[in-house]
Amino acid sequence: MKETRSAxxxxxxDRILFFDGVCGLCSALVDFALPxxxxxxxxxxxxxxxxxxxxxSPRDLGLEYVVYYRDQKIYRKTEAVAYLLGDIGGAYKPxxxxxRTLPRFIxxxxxxxxxxxxYRIFGKSETCRLPTPQERKFFLD
Numbered sequence: 001m002k003e004t005r006s007a008x009x010x011x012x013x014d015r016i017l018f019f020d021g022v023c024g025l026c027s028a029l030v031d032f033a034l035p036x037x038x039x040x041x042x043x044x045x046x047x048x049x050x051x052x053x054x055x056x057s058p059r060d061l062g063l064e065y066v067v068y069y070r071d072q073k074i075y076r077k078t079e080a081v082a083y084l085l086g087d088i089g090g091a092y093k094p095x096x097x098x099x100r101t102l103p104r105f106i107x108x109x110x111x112x113x114x115x116x117x118x119y120r121i122f123g124k125s126e127t128c129r130l131p132t133p134q135e136r137k138f139f140l141d
Contacts, residue, residue: 013043016140017084018056018067021046024122025114026066029081036088039137049141064115077115078107 017033019026030044045051047061060067060074068080075083078099086096099107114121131139 013140014071015042015087016051016055016069017042017044017080018047018052018060018069019044020066021048021125023118024125025118027125028122029066033084033088034135034138037138042087042138043140044131044138045140051140065111077111079104081111 017030019030021027033042034044047056047067052061052067055069056067056074060076065077066080068075068083070083070087082096082099085092085099
């Protein structure tokens with residue numbers, strides 16, 4: 001019981017990447033981001049889970065885009081990816097700045113285009129992505 005509480009206290013609830021747990025592209029984004037953060041910097045949660053229902057509006061639970069909950073502000077679509085890349089830092093920082101500088105209607109147009117066909121291109125799982133025992137420390141749900 002103590003171990004569960006200490007694991008929960010290490011999870012970051014100020015920065016959470018919410019993702020479609022059955023989407024192959026979203027799972028790839030999680031797989032990309034996970035090794036870039038140390039424990040406690042960011043947490044992950046599926047849009048289908050209880051943390052998403054608790055923190056996000058019903059509009060954000062539609063599974064059409066990733067949501068980055070960062071310091072009590074919600075970022076969607078390209079903006080979510082841009083802030084995530086900025087938090088990763090290093091070589092991804094300039095990409096983050098570029099994505100945040102470009103007009104949102106342009107970047108979101110391309111985001112929506114990829115999102116519309118993501119299941120066909122990247123696949124869809126029958127169940128939400130399950131973290132490995134080593135990854136579990138990063139997941140809220």
